[in-house]
Amino acid sequence: MDLTLSPSELAFRDELRAWLLANHPGREPVGDEAAFAFRRDWQRQLHAAGWAGVSWPTKYGGRGATLIEQAIYNEEVVRAKAPQAANVLGLAMGGPTVIAHGTEEQRRRYLQPILSAEEIWCQGFSEPDSGSDLASVKTRATRHGDEWVVTGQKVWTTFAHHAKWCMLVARTDSDAPKHKGLSYFLMDMDQEAVQVRPLVQITGEAEFNELFIEEARIPHENIIGGEGNGWAVAITTLMHERATLAFGLQVSAQIALNELIEKARSTRANGQPASEDPVIRQRLAQLLIEAEVLRLNAYRGLTAIMRDGVPGPEGSLGKWHWSEVSQSLTELAMEIAGPRAMLAEDEWTYRFLRARANSIEGGTTEILKNIVAERVLGLPRMR
Amino acid sequence: MNFDFNDDQRAIKRTAHDFLTARYPAATVRALAGDDRGFTDEQWNELAELGWTGLVVPEAEGGLGLGAVELVVIQEELGYALAPTPFFSSVAATLLLVAAGTEAQRERWLGPLASGEARGTIALWDEHGAWSPDQSEVEASGDTLTATKIAVADAAAADVLIVAAADGRHYLVEAADPGVRIEPERSLDPTRKLFKVALDGVAADSLALEPARIAHAYQTIVTALAAEIVGVAQHAMEMAVSYAGDRKQFDRPIGAYQAVSHRCSQMLLEVEGARSLAYWAGWALDHEPDAAARAASMAKAYASDAGFRVTASAMQVHGGIGFTWEHDLHFFLKRAEANAHAFGDARWHRDRVAELSGV
Structure with a gap:
């Protein structure tokens, strides 16, 4: 066991930390368009310095970082409170999927513009009637010569209005069993047949969109991983989503927790700082412990991947556990806030509301528990 | 960065697991539970022959001079086997003597404690x-x-x-x-x-008034106890998962019902969390002493809660049979709950965590 970083890992961290400190662009502007332009500029800056696509192989323009370095990268970026890169879905999910399942020609075509933020990517997986049961998607693609004609509806599509490419899962064979009849397309968003409507969420913002697709055209060469192979390709995308998220998530939990402790110290409740209240101290301590578990499990998961090539049992627990930590953290913040919890302008009120989605987005807690029960513990399938 | 045990530690773990499962089958544990003395000389001598009694004693004083990580490894396996043995009590006393025994005390006692002649x-x-x-x-x-x-x-x-x-x-x-x-x-x-x-x-x-060294000894003790709880909880979880796969009601294995399977997933979450913290605390005790106090209290607080919750949840999965004296599960629940209160319970250790984290 050695929980310290090697000299080369330390050097990687220090170089990145110094770069982030010197190049941090400051606070993100308010407003969707301005914020997006800001993130796009930031990604160009990252790319120019070789900090975009750190996990990608160098021959595709990435940095070829080791797993540990990727973990360090995700930790440092969150720690520095650096902005998100504009093309986060392309970098974390789309690119790795094209690298894993694309042809050499597709790799040459799509990867470079992802890194440079020239072409933004979005994800068209979920549908109104297909949430957790992704394989049941109804969006249909019918082949006409060298083209596919696509009709259907997608939902929870982040960045759809900025995106050039949509990772679209559609049914290409309605006679095949549901997991077998799917294909994974790259759909050009720049066509009349694709309409984007913002989806206003309980916080009042619209991070997500609905996608209405009415006979959109996709060239046959835009299928990734071959016709009928969409399920396997989609799983690759989702695995990249969960694996790379874990590190950023645990650091963001640590940061939020530090802010909450600060808030507990500075908030007076019943004539003393809220942090002196024994019940609140207990709950803060429990969150500190849980956040530590998140960090340790993320590293244990990494060790397992390096040893066995696949994530160990801890890997499936990270996102589920993080959502619980994130939610209880904001619930405690509301308690500490006292009467101010009723005021919507409080930053923590926003976080409290936003955290409700944590146990739903990127795999509901119930689905994750099913995965743990069936694939890790080997319990009988529920179906 | 590597969260794996090294080859020696893995070998200790394998030996401990094989030895303890062979020597402490459920029937033996049950018999010792009902016996006033609770262990035999032969069982004790075997542990001593493996060198475990001298694990934490420096080599110069007759022991193996190994670290907290090795102790964690053995304790986890002792918990898994639910082995009734005075081992942990004796190691705890030994740790305090190693930390703060006077020269005369060390000379008189560390040798016999290391060899297992004394407890x-x-x-x-x-x-x-x-x-x-x-x-x-x-x-x-x-x-x-x-x-x-x-x-x-x-x-x-x-x-x-x-x-x-x-x-x-x-x-x-x-x-x-x-x-x-x-x-x-x-x-x-x-x-x-x-x-x-x-x-x-x-x-x-x-003993010498050495607060820092004594504190380090107690941190090792609570970490070892947390590791023992991990083993106890792991075993109870395995029993629940196995039962949920076998037991049929309404024509299906009960583990196919999410009310049961999600309960089992929750057990894994808590067992793995407790394990990560115990391993980390063991490592910190050996390699990062400044972090050890906080790590040890985190490990003990989390394990104290998890040990009870996992064993109690395993009992719920078993239904009525799990509540009978005849079934072995209650021994696991009782060990987990007793350990939760030994050397500071979850509440006390959380308080320490808050203090050490500057809350």
């Missing part, structure tokens, strides 16, 4: 004293000590008692002293025997 235990809790493990009110008068301690684990098997007193002081008392009276108490966990120890003017030989 020790810690007498921590005052009879009517504070609920917190670091607040004994016992005071020596000159060279003698009069006090009553409760819930002293494995006292009848011990040759030497380390008695906690006021202001962080500790005294070495020989069990053979005529002023020592040891009476069995009925323990919640029948696989670890507890005793009331009455000291009446016994010779009290003070």
